[in-house]
Amino acid sequence: MRVEADTEVCVGSGMCALTASHLFDQSDEDGSVILLDPEPSAPDAQRAVREAVGRCPSGALSLVE
């Protein structure tokens, strides 16, 4: 599983970081998403990534499986 982030689309709501702070962070510049682990392999991490993608308000996050 690979997660991709479009920082142009991102609005910096922080939902991904709230859902999984070990997998997502935000830029101090414009709040946009920073991927800490673009290819998570642990089942827990994959589940958290799926939740974060579902909650992303702007559609900036997507999954490539």
Next chain:
Amino acid sequence: MTDMVCPITNGLPTHREQPLDPPEVLGQLRSEQPIAPMTFPDGHRGWLVTRHDQVKAILADPRFSSRASAKHLAFPSDRAALDLEGDMPPGQFEHMDPPEHTKYRKLLAGQFTLRRMKQLTPRIEKIAADHVAAIRRQGPPADLVKDFAVPMSAQVICELLGIPVEDRERFEAASSSLLSLDISPEEAMGAMGNLLGLLGELVQRKAVEPTDDLLSGLVSSGELNPAELVGATLLLLVAGHETTANQLALGTYTLLREPEQMAKLRADESLIEGAVEELLRYLTIVHIGVQRTPLEEVEIDGVVLKPGEAVLLHLPTANRDPKRFPDPDRLDVTRKALGHLTFSHGIHQCLGQQLARIELRVGYSTLLREFPELRLAEPDVELPMRSNMTVYGVHRLPVAW
């Protein structure tokens, strides 16, 4: 069908059978006609959407616009009319579409990241503790709206923006007038004028003598002109203050009415984060919902929405959708409530939501910890609710301990 829901002919129904539940007719609509035709009070014919998945999808759909000029009053209210028609400065980016909106959002989002907001936690804890100390000195009883929720959230947002202590009384006077139900539209306009004047002076001062705060940072970025700076700051102030204060007070009232849930929270502090989300879901204080307008013809689940038809997305009813949240009308602080739409969804989702979460967590925890015997001081009195205000809540919350 024998139980057809009445058509919505005069704006959003606002009569609540229970003070903490959305009007029953809206729940009925959600199951029978989740995208229902609605005639707004000005005669405009648009739509009312009440199902969680549909509300969420529309909020994320770029074919829908947020422009103020296409919005209509959802129910007759002098105050809401002022918000829409008043002489507002530019910079109100909640009413903008991309790319105009993008400039503001990108400029501000870096200031409200989860990490930055978490760093404010000790300061917010200190502010909450100071207000509790003041309450102890004067009480019991105390009014948790006037003595805790409003001043706490005002102080947090003033410090973050950089409104100096010497100006805060003026700010709080103007802002509490705007929060009050008992003032005329003229007085509200006057209070808004005072607030705008104060912000205009501040913007000028920060340009000459920058300090370490959000407003100085915005001024020095050079991205916005003075009028846009005033407008954007006004939005942050009002959005950051009135909402949090009301959710803090109304959430506390809710817990006082639900002693079992309160007991669970007292017994296990680790439940607080989930409880904050559940109270956000359960109460959904933006009780008017939010509006969008299709820019082109859009079909959703067989219903055709035409360009220009106002679509009212009713967040409180969507957050009580049984398909999304089992047993939705029950408050359950152990529920997994994230995924609620209280902060909206899409590109306009609340910029300050991570700050709000921390303020609410600190606010509720401080009250529960400091007042083990917290109770309603007038348990038999029906508290007046903010039914006609833009943000729902209690006007006062008298407590004893």
